[in-house]
Structures are given as C-alpha cells and as structure tokens.
Amino acid sequence: MDVTFDATKRELTTDQGTLRYHEAGDADAPPLILLHGSGPGVTGWRNYRGNLGHFAQTHHCFVLEFPGFGVSDAVEGHPVLTAGGSVIRFMDALGIDKAAMIGNSMGGVVGVNLAIKKPERVEKLVTIGGVGPNVFSPSPSEGLRLLQEFTDAPDKDKLVRWLNSMVFDRALVTEELIAERWEAAINPDAQKTAQMMYGSAAFEMQQQFMAASDNPPYWASMHKVACPTLLTWGRDDRVSPPDMAMVPMRLIPDAELHIFPRCGHWVMIEAKAAFEATVGAFLAR
16 A cells, blocks of 8 residues: 555645645545644644554545645634634545544644534544643643744744654654754744744733633533543653643543553654554554
8 A cells, every 4th residue: 555645645625725635545444534733844744644554454544634734725713723624624525424533632632622512523532642731730831832932933943942842762853854844834824823823922812811711621521522532642741741631531431541651742653553553452442
C-alpha cells in the first residue's frame, strides 16, 4: 500500500472553501478520521504520516487538515470551533454517517466536543493528551508558555525551545524537523490562527472571558460522551501534563486511560509501536 504524501493527498470542495486531506485503506473498511493538534507548523500529515500505513491496514483512514493551519482554506472564527464544523462538513460531503476518531491534543478536544454535541457521528474516540483541565500542574503549562513566547515574537530559537518541550527524547528534534516546522509556521494563515489561539494577549482575553462566563467549560460536559473512549498520554508530557487526564477519566462513562513511559506530547510519534498496538486493540473490540 502506497501511503506517501502524493499518493494519499485529496481535495474536497465545500460551501466554505476547499478541505484538504489524506486518504488510505480499503474503501469497504470501517472509517477512521484522524484529527491533528495545533502549534507552529502543525498539519495532519505531519502528526500522522508515520501511523497512516498501520491504521490503513484495518480502516479506511482520513487525515483531515483543519481550516486555518495553512493547508485547507481558512474560514472565519476561532480555530477550535471551526475545526468541529469542518469535520461534520467533511463527513457529510463524503457520506460518512459515523466514524471512529483519533485526536491529538487540540484534535482530541475537537473529538470530545463532537462526541458531546453530535454523539451519533462518533463511533469510538481516542485522544492523545490535551483534553481536560490542569488539576495539580500549573496553567499555562511549560510547553504552552513556550508556545506563547514563540507566537508573540517568532524566531527559530524559540521554535526549538518549544519543540524540545514536546518530546521526551530530544534527538527527535532534528534540523529537518526544525526547518519543516519553521517554513510552515510562517504561513500567514497559520500565523493568524496561532495569534488567535496562543498569543499572550488572546490567552489573557480568553481567561477573562471564561472567568466571567456563565457557560461551563467543555470538560464539564464530558459525562455526555457516550462512545467508548481511550485516553492516551505521555508520562512526561510538558504541554498537557498527565494530571489533566483525571477529569476525563472520571467523567466519561466508558473511558479508559493508557499512559506511555519515556514519552512526551507526541505519543503517536515517540511511542509509535506501543501506541499503534494499544489503539489497534481498542478499535478492534
């Protein structure tokens, strides 16, 4: 099976611009939608290119590129909110009634929100860090503070410091990875999205808004997630420390938690084989 970038890339025209994605696997296999995270230079392909071939052996896989990250066409609105809408538009356009989903960090938040608001569309859910509130660890975390510093005044040194906070093994932060992420991070759409999500001014406004709001945070509604859910976490995640798993583990009725040792925020990359085996067994039940 050819799971290279060019062999799997696809485009889908919608009423809100073009959605781009990668597709692999047997068309008759159960659908699996992979949702990427956020941060400088992120794309769905970069999050999951190493895992696509594995999951495509058992599922019809779709790696969706969210609007506003420099690949799919940007749309108006906050990236987390527009990401959820893009998943539903994508599924409707391709005639996917219901699918299992894997979400990394922000993608996990998108998946949780979909499972709460559109439960009939989510078969099973796998999250990779990122969901829930900080319980004992500081907020913002070390990784998010470094992300704010980069977003406010981007340069390569700050990018490297942030990338190092994403992993347990710093050998993964290669010159190739740095160059790839830097090139993508300076895309105008990606920069606009980063400012909305992680700029220090935007973060402060979000904190003030949430403090004054009568609406509960999304994680307070996790008891409404009806589908089987696998929470995965790196034990040494410095972006979303594993104490964050306590609330979703308790509130989601059918949730289980797997923590991977010697691993940071990118579990699907840093603990690739163990992650694929664990998730594969969960999806096969």
